[in-house]
Amino acid sequence: MKFAAATIKDIAKALGLSTSTVSRALRDSHEISTETKQLVLEYATRINYHPNPIALSLKEKRSRSIGVIVAEIANSFFSQAINGIESVANDKGYNVIISQSHESYDKEVMTLQYLASRSIDGLLISVSTATKDLQHLKALHDRGFPIVFFDRIVEEINTHKVAVDNFRGAYDATMHLMRQGYQDIATITNSENLSITKERVAGYMEALSQKHIKPRKSLIKYCFHGGMLLSEIEDAINQLLKVKPRPDAIFTGSDKLTTGCMRVLKSKGLRIPEDIAVVGFSNSDIIELLDPPITVVRQPAFEMGQVATELLLQLIESKRPVHDFERKILATTLIVQQDNARVKA
Amino acid sequence: MKFAAATIKDIAKALGLSTSTVSRALRDSHEISTETKQLVLEYATRINYHPNPIALSLKEKRSRSIGVIVAEIANSFFSQAINGIESVANDKGYNVIISQSHESYDKEVMTLQYLASRSIDGLLISVSTATKDLQHLKALHDRGFPIVFFDRIVEEINTHKVAVDNFRGAYDATMHLMRQGYQDIATITNSENLSITKERVAGYMEALSQKHIKPRKSLIKYCFHGGMLLSEIEDAINQLLKVKPRPDAIFTGSDKLTTGCMRVLKSKGLRIPEDIAVVGFSNSDIIELLDPPITVVRQPAFEMGQVATELLLQLIESKRPVHDFERKILATTLIVQQDNARVKA
DNA sequence: CTGAAAGCGCTAACAA
DNA sequence: TTGTTAGCGCTTTCAG
Numbered sequence: 068m069k070f071a072a073a074t075i076k077d078i079a080k081a082l083g084l085s086t087s088t089v090s091r092a093l094r095d096s097h098e099i100s101t102e103t104k105q106l107v108l109e110y111a112t113r114i115n116y117h118p119n120p121i122a123l124s125l126k127e128k129r130s131r132s133i134g135v136i137v138a139e140i141a142n143s144f145f146s147q148a149i150n151g152i153e154s155v156a157n158d159k160g161y162n163v164i165i166s167q168s169h170e171s172y173d174k175e176v177m178t179l180q181y182l183a184s185r186s187i188d189g190l191l192i193s194v195s196t197a198t199k200d201l202q203h204l205k206a207l208h209d210r211g212f213p214i215v216f217f218d219r220i221v222e223e224i225n226t227h228k229v230a231v232d233n234f235r236g237a238y239d240a241t242m243h244l245m246r247q248g249y250q251d252i253a254t255i256t257n258s259e260n261l262s263i264t265k266e267r268v269a270g271y272m273e274a275l276s277q278k279h280i281k282p283r284k285s286l287i288k289y290c291f292h293g294g295m296l297l298s299e300i301e302d303a304i305n306q307l308l309k310v311k312p313r314p315d316a317i318f319t320g321s322d323k324l325t326t327g328c329m330r331v332l333k334s335k336g337l338r339i340p341e342d343i344a345v346v347g348f349s350n351s352d353i354i355e356l357l358d359p360p361i362t363v364v365r366q367p368a369f370e371m372g373q374v375a376t377e378l379l380l381q382l383i384e385s386k387r388p389v390h391d392f393e394r395k396i397l398a399t400t401l402i403v404q405q406d407n408a409r410v411k412a
Numbered sequence: 413m414k415f416a417a418a419t420i421k422d423i424a425k426a427l428g429l430s431t432s433t434v435s436r437a438l439r440d441s442h443e444i445s446t447e448t449k450q451l452v453l454e455y456a457t458r459i460n461y462h463p464n465p466i467a468l469s470l471k472e473k474r475s476r477s478i479g480v481i482v483a484e485i486a487n488s489f490f491s492q493a494i495n496g497i498e499s500v501a502n503d504k505g506y507n508v509i510i511s512q513s514h515e516s517y518d519k520e521v522m523t524l525q526y527l528a529s530r531s532i533d534g535l536l537i538s539v540s541t542a543t544k545d546l547q548h549l550k551a552l553h554d555r556g557f558p559i560v561f562f563d564r565i566v567e568e569i570n571t572h573k574v575a576v577d578n579f580r581g582a583y584d585a586t587m588h589l590m591r592q593g594y595q596d597i598a599t600i601t602n603s604e605n606l607s608i609t610k611e612r613v614a615g616y617m618e619a620l621s622q623k624h625i626k627p628r629k630s631l632i633k634y635c636f637h638g639g640m641l642l643s644e645i646e647d648a649i650n651q652l653l654k655v656k657p658r659p660d661a662i663f664t665g666s667d668k669l670t671t672g673c674m675r676v677l678k679s680k681g682l683r684i685p686e687d688i689a690v691v692g693f694s695n696s697d698i699i700e701l702l703d704p705p706i707t708v709v710r711q712p713a714f715e716m717g718q719v720a721t722e723l724l725l726q727l728i729e730s731k732r733p734v735h736d737f738e739r740k741i742l743a744t745t746l747i748v749q750q751d752n753a754r755v756k757a
Numbered sequence: 758c759t760g761a762a763a764g765c766g767c768t769a770a771c772a773a
Numbered sequence: 774t775t776g777t778t779a780g781c782g783c784t785t786t787c788a789g
Binding site for chain 4: 419421439463466468
Binding site for chain 1: 775
């Protein structure tokens with residue numbers, strides 16, 4: 068059932084004015100007499116007039132809405148980032164349309180096409196773990212469509228990018244493990260093609276190297292679906308447990324992988340950290356309630372969302388094509404949990 | 413920076429046709445010759461033509477987008493519900509615009525006003541814990557605007573409603589506690605004005621009564637902000653701990669309150685469940701990883717989202733005013749955790 | 758089978 | 774100070 072909202076025309080007719088006069092009165096134009104303005108304004112509020120944003124969009128060729136594509140809303144990191152995005156967007160009068168790729172390349176492409184055809188003014192995206200081919204994004208970008216990458220950024224496309232210092236985050240986590248006495252540290256991480264994966268693995272390896280431990284390929288496990296399938300993590304862990312010497316700790320490269328790992332280890336009856344320690348990226352807000360409350364690398368998700376949105380709106384509202392793109396790198400925080408800080412026997 | 417998309421006019425000009433012919437050809441009208449159709453279609457795909465949805469909206473007086481207002485996306489229950497909402501909405505070609513009230517009445521009103529003025533075709537809402545006055549919703553509803561309530565529904569407004577059997581969920585949880593041997597069971601729950609609060613408290617009291625335990629007012633604690641402020645939960649627990657005899661278990665009425673309670677109890681050095689047991693509503697997907705892995709009442713959030721969206725789209729697409737409204741009640745599941753099933757000494 | 762014209766709600770250049 | 778008109782992209786009578 069539709070319901071007809073009041074229009075400028077209604078006001079004009081009721082007051083015996085022209086639509087343009089009404090329009091101008093509503094926008095408080097200086098070329099309208101005070102009395103007319105008052106008359107119009109009064110009547111407008113009385114009939115609860117609100118300008119039709121669709122008509123405005125058609126005229127202005129902009130919808131004042133931006134699209135966001137993330138892997139999953141039901142993921143602390145992304146939902147916190149979205150909070151940041153919304154806070155800035157709403158402040159500036161923009162709508163946010165959120166879509167999820169569920170870590171599927173096909174879904175990402177479809178959802179992108181859909182969003183693009185729904186006339187959003189710009190896009191914030193953190194690509195799916197399964198995304199290797201970037202044609203869908205390149206095509207849009209080449210047409211001059213404003214895009215900002217955050218978190219899982221893409222080097223091949225030249226635009227604003229916001230991420231954390233993943234290298235450092237991974238380095239800190241691995242160092243922390245080594246300081247606890249762990250030596251055979253494995254890593255379970257996202258698919259190899261992701262920017263964040265490369266950086267995190269590099270940080271992990273650098274930490275090992277500094278302690279003169281040679282990184283072993285058999286201890287690095289990539290999850291193409293980012294842990295969307297628990298079986299993926301199970302497989303990785305099964306393989307790790309067969310390696311000699313058996314790893315005594317795991318550095319996990321994402322929220323989903325961190326909790327997924329814990330789940331799998333527990334189901335196998337392995338104790339954390341006695342049998343095998345876990346430290347990884349996570350933005351879960353109940354990490355201290357976990358058994359055990361593991362040490363995690365936290366990302367400033369909210370802030371990332373804010374920064375990315377500011378950059379996007381800047382792009383959208385720029386009068387001329389932008390060629391100078393920024394790359395913002397935020398810092399991670401290592402949240403050390405007491406219970407995990409026991410030194411290994 | 414704007415970027416101009418191809419329009420029907422462009423096609424018409426390039427092909428020496430009129431815009432109406434092109435429009436008809438694109439919509440595969442029977443009154444267009446096969447050759448012309450082919451010509452148009454071919455050219456359209458070549459230049460990557462996509463109809464401008466804004467122009468369509470203006471014409472059709474509908475935007476094919478629906479609004480959703482929830483307390484917080486960063487809440488398992490809501491993010492799961494949103495997944496359900498999106499799955500149905502996208503299937504039917506609708507966009508979903510998500511907003512958060514953060515459990516603030518003012519924010520809810522503002523966000524609602526904003527959404528309504530942004531020409532959404534309908535609204536799905538789970539009101540904030542702070543919402544008592546319903547004028548903002550009534551006004552919209554009276555103007556014939558399609559609204560569907562889910563989870564935290566509102567009796568005063570006559571429209572479709574989707575919720576779970578909160579009474580039963582609370583009853584089951586409380587019964588479970590009593591079967592474990594707990595007798596002095598307190599409850600910490602959302603603000604008193606919410607539908608779900610009343611139902612959950614009623615279920616809790618009914619369970620007590622059946623075991624001939626008289627509900628005590630001093631054991632029922634309402635949190636006006638739904639636990640958004642941890643201090644609220646702290647206060648509630650402090651008061652509960654002073655009651656004689658001291659409660660030996662707490663039934664928590666929401667996701668946030670459940671984890672919030674655990675957090676507070678732990679910080680006080682109280683062991684769960686030895687010192688005080690906790691059972692409550694939660695849709696967290698890592699509940700088994702908690703210390704201890706408490707028994708919870710789970711809601712079919714995804715399904716709720718789906719059902720609510722189907723009802724809303726039905727409302728939106730109905731040709732005539734709807735007067736016959738549905739009230740769907742889904743079942744909750746009690747997820748019993750082994751570690752919590754130890755009988756109290 | 759195709760085209761011209763009107764109209765959705767709004768703004769803005771141009772007239773008066 | 775106010776009104777007339779055209780146009781944003783699209784569909785849809787109404788005429789050929």
